[in-house]
Amino acid sequence: MERAVALERKRLSGGTPTLKERIFDAVGNVLVYAPLRDQLGLGRAERAFTGGEALGEDTFLFFRALGIKLKQFYGQTETCALTAAQTEGQVKLHTVGRPMEGSEIRIDESGEILVRSSSVVDGYYDDPESSAKALVDGWLHTGDAGRIDEDGQLVVLGRVSEVVRTAAGERYIPNFIENRLKFSPYIRNVAVLGSGREKLAAIVCIDFDAVGHWAEERGVSYTSYAELSQKPEVQVLVGEVVRHVNGTQPEGLRVRRFVNLHKDFDADDGEITRTRKLRRNTIETTYASLIAALYGGLDETMFEAVITYENGERGVIRRTLRISEVVA
Structure with missing residues (x-):
């Protein structure tokens, strides 16, 4: 296989x-x-x-x-299922194909995917207000964000409500990039940073079991999650994953620097929800000094973290964390 x-x-x-x-x-x-x-x-x-x-x-x-011959497609209930689909010979890993015959797709100024087709519904039953919002001048506002790649194929990024911009005005959805990084078995959690900033960076939480097995097979010794995450070999491993995902991204939306965190994001620390969704505001606050180091050009930084023990007492641990550049 x-x-x-x-x-x-x-x-x-x-x-x-x-x-x-x-x-x-x-x-x-x-x-x-x-x-x-x-x-x-x-x-x-x-x-x-x-x-x-x-x-x-x-x-x-x-x-x-x-x-x-599995292929990908895009559509909604409002478009009677299909709007764009891949054809054999035109299959890409990160697109959903070109518009189907009779369908038009364009991206508006906010990055939203708009669809016009005879397959689009006339409106929502007994809800003229929602119909007026969704259907404007014959175009269906899908609520999804996307872009058209150089081959005319549609790339679906996520919901428009999740779109943020870099300092240069590039639109992106952090969750889109994060999900693709997490497709790797070696990355369990990741927070992509870049809103209002000149470039993208990432805080990475390795998958302890998968990376631990990888390390054992290669004779890389370690005693803890924190030690394993900072091993030079693991830095290279994660760098390869980031570089691979960068290859699917436009030039201005590639992760340029990353740091492997000494622990996984934890719901008890308020960093993620119980369903493992990132609490971005908490991460920005908790790791403010680490984020400053990522964007400050440092190769490593001393990070102090407040931890809460099972008995309710609080303590502080200090870790030196390596920061890696991603070379295209």
């Missing part, structure tokens, strides 16, 4: 399989992929699509590597 996924990634990036790869793929199809497709109940599937929340890159590549 590792070979199959690597080959599918090569195909999607425009590469041509070698003769050896084609032979291996044919043998793999007989011995592995076809039986797996059958086990999944997809042995005769000719067309497969995924929509809704973004699908992880590894999951998407896994199904395609099995020979299931």
Whole structure:
């Protein structure tokens, strides 16, 4: 499967399989992929699509590597399901395809995706006020933010209400970038910073189990989460993940610096909710000195954190945290 996924990634990036790869793929199809497709109940599937929340890159590549030509689409109830969809030969990991025949898509000044099509509903039942807000001059205001890439494919970023801007006026949604970073098994939580700032930076919480296993396989010793997070090898590992995600982002929306936090974000500390959503205001306040170091050009910083023990007593721990540059 590792070979199959690597080959599918090569195909999607425009590469041509070698003769050896084609032979291996044919043998793999007989011995592995076809039986797996059958086990999944997809042995005769000719067309497969995924929509809704973004699908992880590894999951998407896994199904395609099995020979299931999975593609992505975008739509809403108000558009009778489909508005844009990928076609075979035009599949990208981070887009949802071009507008379907008879559909028009444009991005307004706020970054919102607008749709005009005969498939768009006339309005909401018995709700003229909502209808007037959603349908303006024949265009449906989807409430989603997006952009059109260089190939004319739609990239859906998230909800318009989540859009923020950099100091240069670049629109982005932190959660869009964070989710793609968390598609990596090595990153459990991450906060992308950049609202009102010149460049993007990130506070990263590694996945202790996944990174710990990775370290053990490579003979990297450690005694705690905090020590593991600051290992040079782990800095390089996380840097590779960030660099990969940066490759899917416009130049002005790439994470330039990051720091591996000495612990995971914790609901008890008010950093995330019980459903693991970031409390951005809390993070900006709690890690103000760390954020200042990220944007101050420092290579490392001493961070003091107040902790609360099980008996209710409070203490302070001090950690030296490395700050890494992401080289394109």
